[in-house]
Amino acid sequence: MNYIELQLHVSPDYTDILTAELAELGYESFVETDEGLNAYVTETDFNEEAVQELLDKYDSQTAIAYQVSSLEKRNWNAEWERDYEPIEVASQVRVRASFHKMDARFRYDIVINPKMSFxxxxxxxxxxxxxxxxxxxxxxxxxxxxxxxxxxxxxxxxxxxxxxxxxxxxxxxxxxxxxxxxxxxxxxxxxxxxxxxxxxxxxxxxxxxxxxxxxxxxxxxxxxxxxxxxxxxxxxxxxxxxxxxxxxxxxxxxxxxxxxxxxxxxxxxxxxxxxx
Ligand SMILES: C[S@@+](CC[C@H](N)C(=O)[O-])C[C@H]1O[C@@H](n2cnc3c(N)ncnc32)[C@H](O)[C@@H]1O
CATH class of the missing domain: 3.40.50.150 (Vaccinia Virus protein VP39)
Known part of the structure; x- marks a missing residue:
């Protein structure tokens, strides 16, 4: 299945709220960028009018520009390798990808190769x-x-x-x-x-x-x-x-x-x- 990449140029203050709003529209994964946010949705779930409506809602509060591109199937592992740092929860859980080394100080070591899933x-x-x-x-x-x-x-x-x-x-x-x-x-x-x-x-x-x-x-x-x-x-x-x-x-x-x-x-x- 092909995906659409929506690139938003927006202040970092708005990336969380837009992530939540886009998730409601069927967007499946998100990467924060220097310019703002990239969001990914299947071609079937993509609706440019809905995006425009959403951005109009925030128009009076902040400047948002966007760009849409169609992605051929791509190597999501490579994408994530670039962006994915391990995370730690309550000094007990460490979530990492298989290309990170294990850290034995944590009680629970979880390996997640996320591809397109949240x-x-x-x-x-x-x-x-x-x-x-x-x-x-x-x-x-x-x-x-x-x-x-x-x-x-x-x-x-x-x-x-x-x-x-x-x-x-x-x-x-x-x-x-x-x-x-x-x-x-x-x-x-x-x-x-x-x-x-x-x-x-x-x-x-x-x-x-x-x-x-x-x-x-x-x-x-x-x-x-x-x-x-x-x-x-x-x-x-x-x-x-x-x-x-x-x-x-x-x-x-x-x-x-x-x-x-x-x-x-x-x-x-x-x-x-x-x-x-
Ligand atoms: C916010 S993500 C959470 C994923 C993971 N459990 C976590 O905690 O990181 C929500 C997930 O629920 C799925 N989802 C949405 N609506 C659903 C439904 N009605 N029944 C089952 N899964 C659903 C989405 O596809 C998505 O993978």
């Missing part, structure tokens, strides 16, 4: 999810990873002792990448499929559900995640802004969950709940 730990939401996971007990637990991207959250759960992790994503390339990453990290307990929550057997029960997606999907699906949790099971969510946290919290409480923890990083938020 989830290298570089995004605040992923880093917060990983940090929330460090506060949970995964030993012999069953885990569900909704919107698994690279599979990074599933991999940490597996490395922390989970017995089984079911991960899924709507995007084929994400599923392929999560498969590869699960193998690369020697995590045979991870199963990945392409699809949505509706394909998860409602009779299944999970001790932990991880969902780093977005506000709208979470609001629609939190009742389903809750029904899939074991008694005292945990739901950890992210992918939304601080100003949406109250809506997410209200939906979770209505579904029978108890609030446990709140984390914020820049304007992004992650919440943890426990089933009653």
């Amino acid at each position: 989830g290298t730990g570089h995004h605040e939401t992923t880093a917060m999810m990983l940090e929330q996971q460090l506060n949970l007990d995964f030993v012999e637990k069953a885990v569900l990873d909704v919107g698994s991207g690279t599979g990074i959250l599933a991999i940490l759960a597996a490395k922390m002792g989970a017995e089984s992790v079911l991960a899924f994503d709507i995007e084929e390339w994400a599923v392929e990448n999560a498969h590869e990453n699960a193998e690369l990290n020697d995590c045979p307990q991870i199963t990945v499929f392409q699809g949505t929550i509706s394909e998860v057997d409602p009779a299944n029960r999970y001790h932990v559900v991880l969902a780093n997606i977005n506000r709208n999907v979470l609001l629609a699906e939190i009742p389903i995640y809750t029904s899939l949790l074991t008694e005292k099971g945990y739901l950890v969510v992210s992918g939304f802004y601080e100003h949406d946290a109250s809506d997410i919290q209200q939906k979770s409480t209505e579904s029978g969950l108890i609030f446990v923890n709140h984390m914020t990083n820049r304007e992004w938020t992650s919440l943890m709940f426990q089933k009653n």
